[in-house]
Amino acid sequence: MRTFAPMEETINEVLLHACCAPCSSAIVEWMLAHDVRPTIFYYNPNIFPLEEYEIRKQESKRHAESLGITWIDGDYRHDEWQQAVSGLEQEPERGRRCQQCFALRLLATARKARELGIEHFATTLASSRWKSLEQIERAGLQAQQAVSGTTFWARNWRKGGLQERRNQLLREYGFYNQLYCGCEYSIRKEQHSTQAT
Numbered sequence: 001m002r003t004f005a006p007m008e009e010t011i012n013e014v015l016l017h018a019c020c021a022p023c024s025s026a027i028v029e030w031m032l033a034h035d036v037r038p039t040i041f042y043y044n045p046n047i048f049p050l051e052e053y054e055i056r057k058q059e060s061k062r063h064a065e066s067l068g069i070t071w072i073d074g075d076y077r078h079d080e081w082q083q084a085v086s087g088l089e090q091e092p093e094r095g096r097r098c099q100q101c102f103a104l105r106l107l108a109t110a111r112k113a114r115e116l117g118i119e120h121f122a123t124t125l126a127s128s129r130w131k132s133l134e135q136i137e138r139a140g141l142q143a144q145q146a147v148s149g150t151t152f153w154a155r156n157w158r159k160g161g162l163q164e165r166r167n168q169l170l171r172e173y174g175f176y177n178q179l180y181c182g183c184e185y186s187i188r189k190e191q192h193s194t195q196a197t
Contacts, residue, residue, distance in 0.1 A: 013037045014153060015113040017105060017123040019044055021059040022177055024124045025169040026162045028067065039118065040064045043074025043108050045081035046101050047182035053078075059176050066173075074108060081183075089185055094132045097185065102139035110147035120153045127157040127166065130181065 014031065016038040018024040024040065031038045042060050047053040053076055064071035084104045088097035106123060113121040121143075126136050133156060140152035170177055180186045 011036050011120050011153060013039070013118050013120065015039050015041050015109060015116060015118045015121040017041050017043060017109040017121065017125070018060050019124050019128075019182070020056045020175075020178060021063040021173070022166060022170045022175045023127045024060065025063060025173065025175070026165040027122075027124055027127060027157050028063075028069065029165065029169070030157075030160075030162060032067070039070040039072065039116065041072045041074055041109055041112050041121075043105055043112070044182060045074075045077045046105070047076075048078065048184040048187070050076065050078075052178070052182070055176050056178060056182075063173065063175070072112065074112070080104075085183075085185075091185075093130070093181070093186060094135065097183075098132065099135045099139065101183070102136055103142060106136075106139045106143040106152070107146060110143035110150045110152070113150050114147050119149065120151050122153040122155060124157065126155065127162065129158060129163070 012035065014036055016024065016027065016031070018040045028038055028040070040060065042057055044053065044056070047056060057073070061071050081101070081104060085097045085100050088095070088100060091097040102125060106121075109121045109123065113119070123136060123140065125131050126133060137154045140154055144150050144152040
């Protein structure tokens with residue numbers, strides 16, 4: 001597995017799976033500066049509770065609209081996500097539950113890309129230092145294989161100053177900045193580690 005080597009081909013359009021506005025802001029800015037037209041696909045059925053999901057969703061939509069970018073709501077089907085990770089509730093972060101979560105979300109992204117006639121798809125999940133790039137790439141390539149006519153753009157969005165720019169844009173836009181991954185199991189882990197210290 002190549003773990004996010006840059007693609008050599010020219011990409012003009014991409015369906016960008018966005019986990020949240022803070023993570024997508026610098027990536028979108030970079031894409032626009034490099035003549036790549038992103039369409040944002042907000043599909044995050046892992047986020048819990050619903051109120052948290054709605055806050056993140058509205059921030060993502062606000063960001064896209066401020067730039068005149070097409071934004072697509074992937075709908076909130078938390079029950080389907082729970083079924084997909086059933087039996088993996090006690091897995092640690094970066095464990096099998098996360099792998100399954102990425103696989104579900106990127107498969108939906110690949111299907112949406114094909115529906116829209118967009119060949120390339122990518123994800124802002126790769127910008128987070130808390131996520132495994134290897135797991136994300138594996139899920140993206142599996143989705144590419146499962147959905148003909150699509151190509152996963154496996155790029156490391158942590159490099160090239162994008163992490164620093166993310167933090168600048170977070171302040172400039174006044175984005176809501178979440179403190180946990182999104183799912184109820186990551187909340188429990190966070191609460192447990194806080195109580196332990």
